Amino acid sequence: MLDIAFDDIDEAALAQLVANETPESRDLEFKRDLPGQEPDNIREFLADVTSLANTNGGDLIFGIEDVDGVAAGLPGVAIANIDNEILRLEQIIRTNVDPRLIGVRIRHIPFAAGNGALLIRIPPGLQPPHRVTFRNSGKFYARTSRGKYELDVHELRHAFVDSSRLPARFRQYHAEGIERARGIDMPFAIMNDPTAVVSTMPLSLFREEREIAITDDHALVPIRPNAYSSIDMMEGVMLHTPVDEATGRVRSFAITYRNGRTDVAWTIGGTRQNQQGQDMKLVFAPSFEEGLITAARATQTRLQQFGVEGPWIVIASVYGVKDHFMIFGDHYQTRPAFKDETLIGELRLDRIEVTGLLPLAKKFWLHFGVHRPENQAFGPPNGLAG
Incomplete structure (x- = not known):
């Protein structure tokens, strides 16, 4: 190629x-x-x-x-x-x-x-x-x-077996991304709030050895940064939002790996006070959806500079969401989530376009017991992100 x-x-x-x-x-x-x-x-x-x-x-x-x-x-x-x-x-x-x-x-x-x-x-x-x-x-x-x-027959048998193992291998990488968000083998963890993790990988990941020359100039930027720093790692380059002095945690990070994939983690909610001064455990759907679009689309844009092409695998999970709910419409409140960690879904996409990511947004809403409104816009007005 x-x-x-x-x-x-x-x-x-x-x-x-x-x-x-x-x-x-x-x-x-x-x-x-x-x-x-x-x-x-x-x-x-x-x-x-x-x-x-x-x-x-x-x-x-x-x-x-x-x-x-x-x-x-x-x-x-x-x-x-x-x-x-x-x-x-x-x-x-x-x-x-x-x-x-x-x-x-x-x-x-x-x-x-x-x-x-x-x-x-x-x-x-x-x-x-x-x-x-x-x-x-x-x-x-x-x-x-x-x-x-x-x-030949032997090669065919191997090809079928190898193909059946591919989904598990992609999910294993995603599971490692979740562990990183929790602070395992990392200098810090994501804030102790509801968190989303999105892993984006080319389908060719396990068939083609690559070592891209990634630097902080080309690495993925964390979600909604007011500022960010970079860390060169053995596996790639991580850009992260400022480390909170009190907790030693960050709001978001993005890791661009040298083998041509990314993990992005960011907070999507937390405890907020209502007008009566009561604590409310909230998750914000726009935070998830905008972050999902940005993480996946930006991965495609950044990695294509290094000759990494689709089809793409996009896997999304959330954790820390138990007992949190969403507010939408006329202050309508969903039921609280009863599962703390959930694999939202996995997509295989030829090209990563905004509309192609919508199924993950719909499954995210169902985690809180409601269907995503059909008339609700998805993505930025011009249909582009990243």
């Missing part, structure tokens, strides 16, 4: 591949011509796509000529109707791969002298291994640095 954001790849970037005599690899494949309508061409195209999806994901580029797997020329491809060709390839992938391959992105890269390249970015499969079903093929493919190959 090119170490460039998908939307930033242009003719110059492709020409550099040729100038550098870049070889094909486990996550990069060159093709001189687009796949034709012949069954053998379609079958070969699907084998290329699924081999990338079943490995680490990667880029399939049409319009680059190779010699023995090394980029040697940039003739491009002539496409009469670009939109129709993209739709054709999308349809081939959509109808001939099982399980369905989510998150494939295709774009045309025009050349100054005419023609152009067609770039297909294939994410790691959400439910690998993916098989080619075209004309009852039923074959599974993967890749090495020398190209694609068909999986």
